[in-house]
Amino acid sequence: MSAYRLDYLDQLESEAIHILREVAGQFERPALLFSGGKDSITLVHLALKAFRPGKFPFPLVHIDTGHNFKEALDCRDQLAATLGEKLIVRNVGDTIKAKQLTEPKGKFASRNALQTYTLLDTIEEFKFDACIGGARRDEEKARAKERIFSVRDEFGQWDPKLQRPELWNTYNGRIHKGENVRVFPISNWTELDVWNYIRREKIELPSIYFSHDREVIEHEGQLVAVSEFIQLEASDKVLTKKVRYRTVGDMTCTAAVESKASNIDDIISEITATKTSERGETRIDDKVSEAAMEDRKKNGYF
Amino acid sequence: MDLLRFITAGSVDDGKSTLIGRLLYDSKSIMIDQLEAIERQSKNKDEGEIDLALLTDGLRAEREQGITIDVAYKYFSTPKRKFIIADAPGHIQYTRNMVTGASNADLAIILIDARNGVVEQTRRHSIITSLLNIPHIVVAINKMDLVDFSQDVYNNIVIDYAKVAQSLGLKNVTYIPLSALQGDNIVEKSDKLSWYEGPSLLHFLEEVEVQDTINLTEARFPVQYVIRPQTDALHDYRGYAGKIVSGVYKVGDAVTVQPAGIQSRIKAIEIAGKEVAEAFAPQSVVLHLEDNIDISRGDVIVNAAQPVKTAQELEVLLCWMDNKPLIPGNKYLLQINSRVVRSVVRNIEYKLDVNTLEKNEAPSQAVLNDVIKATIKTASPIPYDSYQALRANGGAILIDETSHVTVGACMIQ
Numbered sequence A: 001m002s003a004y005r006l007d008y009l010d011q012l013e014s015e016a017i018h019i020l021r022e023v024a025g026q027f028e029r030p031a032l033l034f035s036g037g038k039d040s041i042t043l044v045h046l047a048l049k050a051f052r053p054g055k056f057p058f059p060l061v062h063i064d065t066g067h068n069f070k071e072a073l074d075c076r077d078q079l080a081a082t083l084g085e086k087l088i089v090r091n092v093g094d095t096i097k098a099k100q101l102t103e104p105k106g107k108f109a110s111r112n113a114l115q116t117y118t119l120l121d122t123i124e125e126f127k128f129d130a131c132i133g134g135a136r137r138d139e140e141k142a143r144a145k146e147r148i149f150s151v152r153d154e155f156g157q158w159d160p161k162l163q164r165p166e167l168w169n170t171y172n173g174r175i176h177k178g179e180n181v182r183v184f185p186i187s188n189w190t191e192l193d194v195w196n197y198i199r200r201e202k203i204e205l206p207s208i209y210f211s212h213d214r215e216v217i218e219h220e221g222q223l224v225a226v227s228e229f230i231q232l233e234a235s236d237k238v239l240t241k242k243v244r245y246r247t248v249g250d251m252t253c254t255a256a257v258e259s260k261a262s263n264i265d266d267i268i269s270e271i272t273a274t275k276t277s278e279r280g281e282t283r284i285d286d287k288v289s290e291a292a293m294e295d296r297k298k299n300g301y302f
Numbered sequence B: 001m002d003l004l005r006f007i008t009a010g011s012v013d014d015g016k017s018t019l020i021g022r023l024l025y026d027s028k029s030i031m032i033d034q035l036e037a038i039e040r041q042s043k044n045k046d047e048g049e050i051d052l053a054l055l056t057d058g059l060r061a062e063r064e065q066g067i068t069i070d071v072a073y074k075y076f077s078t079p080k081r082k083f084i085i086a087d088a089p090g091h092i093q094y095t096r097n098m099v100t101g102a103s104n105a106d107l108a109i110i111l112i113d114a115r116n117g118v119v120e121q122t123r124r125h126s127i128i129t130s131l132l133n134i135p136h137i138v139v140a141i142n143k144m145d146l147v148d149f150s151q152d153v154y155n156n157i158v159i160d161y162a163k164v165a166q167s168l169g170l171k172n173v174t175y176i177p178l179s180a181l182q183g184d185n186i187v188e189k190s191d192k193l194s195w196y197e198g199p200s201l202l203h204f205l206e207e208v209e210v211q212d213t214i215n216l217t218e219a220r221f222p223v224q225y226v227i228r229p230q231t232d233a234l235h236d237y238r239g240y241a242g243k244i245v246s247g248v249y250k251v252g253d254a255v256t257v258q259p260a261g262i263q264s265r266i267k268a269i270e271i272a273g274k275e276v277a278e279a280f281a282p283q284s285v286v287l288h289l290e291d292n293i294d295i296s297r298g299d300v301i302v303n304a305a306q307p308v309k310t311a312q313e314l315e316v317l318l319c320w321m322d323n324k325p326l327i328p329g330n331k332y333l334l335q336i337n338s339r340v341v342r343s344v345v346r347n348i349e350y351k352l353d354v355n356t357l358e359k360n361e362a363p364s365q366a367v368l369n370d371v372i373k374a375t376i377k378t379a380s381p382i383p384y385d386s387y388q389a390l391r392a393n394g395g396a397i398l399i400d401e402t403s404h405v406t407v408g409a410c411m412i413q
């Protein structure tokens, strides 16, 4: 009997593959939202397991804010090229111009919220009926509430008080025209599960996840990379520190962690020992209000 | 390391969210920034009390009202096991969200407020637990601090609940007295409950046997997707992608493809591109058969020696989850794993009374949260097992064809 026992990481992997295949089986025009971060790279790896030797039944789609880390973009292009899968990139900068949106101002002016406009336009442009994302329930308290198949109305809005029942592993992807479903195959993975999986599967990540020297300034206890996208003030002290990134978002809203961990084993030891959550340590944008994430999701954000 | 999925259930304010908060807190699974955030939010922060329920009550509306509306999923692990927790709402109007969380659970913790004992919602959640055939139940008699940690109070509730358990045929029921608020018997055994001889809650969760929740004797493989690269190099490649929901498959096994009833043999099994000699539930695999037959999404490949039932008329226990009533004669889509067919609810045989647990006369319609026995006729044959015998191939959902919403959960008899 015991020979037929699946380790928890294998159980999570199988669950994710099952969800990806449900998307392929249920939708006509799905897409996989790909950012070049570790969660979406993990998704791509899972998609390989789900669909090879066939092609992916969906393109990879990147909503590029224009404020990304170069290393993440390089990794994105390289991965799409080696896999021979289709990559669609849409730029938030273009949306800002076309729609005459107002760019946020301030020191760390972030396009994170504007991203939603480009995402919704892209969904409309390609008539995507399902968008696969790498969000995890352990990341944030509003995400902890979300279904694996999460229905969004034609304005991309999430209604947390009216979610569909979702029983067993039976996913109901039926929608009206104009609506779409956000699908989260690694909902049940924790940050540590993702890292353990990356180690086990020897998945390649952008170099910024590993310790490197970087010019940073300190902002409310967090280290923010010096870049053309943030405005330095006279009082800012630019320091060169050994850092790594725990998540990869925009350069304007993602903070670095001081660390000497240059390989995956060291990173896993650090994350196992850490006392701060992933978003708490690295996201500047969640701090705006208690329900920042819930509000953004209601507006169509992931 | 293995995985235990559990849910907390029970009536409003019995302390489900607080219990989970306490489990996470006492097992040191809460990060500093998360703790600081709930400290800021706690109403009685001046007295140094933090409201641990805020850890799972993540929606704005939940925090404002101090109740749980939808299931929250939380994760933690100890050196022994990894846990996925679903914190369910107690309010009757959100019962369908409790059903959602319970459907994947290996274990349910049913909380009871020691001051109130067994109440209607305790029974309703117990009925759902029994319908869904959740293998293990812990009855957590909570708020013992408010009844002076009295053994008599505890004993009386155990006697009351045992009657519920007996009439529902619940197996594997364990009783634990505790205080979620103060942390008694959560991680460590409490001195204040020295008369209680069993384990602490966490200790029990770490030790309970869960491997028995996966059926390894009846091989069932619903096809999700057919992989056909149709390239020159892979011209003849035709792989059936899916998850083994139960049982074991070996290369060479005689199989039947249902509902068509076509026979073949397994030529190869692939896991992530690598050929293997055998595979088992719950692995996601690709199967290849000896013969070129027409198989598509929704078909089920079963071991020929372990036949599946196939029928167009199903007896089901049904949990109705929509605000609109279920009207016999209405058509719904029925989805079982990857198979979707049109169906009609023929007639309602009886309705389960939540208070007496008796079968009441059939109503003309079923309304939100009703549990009924009904007959469903499907437009084409369904390969299925009885839910009680094989959960992974006996549960189906009903979908409203016009709203597309999931409106019912069917446990096929």
Ligand SMILES: Nc1nc2c(ncn2[C@@H]2O[C@H](COP(=O)(O)OP(=O)(O)OP(=O)(O)O)[C@@H](O)[C@H]2O)c(=O)[nH]1
Pocket (backbone or CB within 6 Å): B010, B011, B012, B013, B014, B015, B016, B017, B018, B019, B053, B066, B067, B068, B069, B088, B089, B090, B091, B142, B143, B144, B145, B146, B178, B179, B180, B181, B182
């Ligand atoms: N004295 C005492 N109070 C408790 C205990 N457990 C919970 N409470 C209190 O009971 C109230 C309700 O607790 P919650 O955890 O929100 O209840 P719940 O079961 O999650 O409620 P819903 O999710 O809305 O059904 C809160 O005020 C808690 O502080 C306990 O062991 N002792």
Ligand SMILES: [Mg+2]
Pocket (backbone or CB within 6 Å): B016, B017, B018, B053, B067, B068, B087, B088, B089, B090
């Ligand atoms: Mg609650």
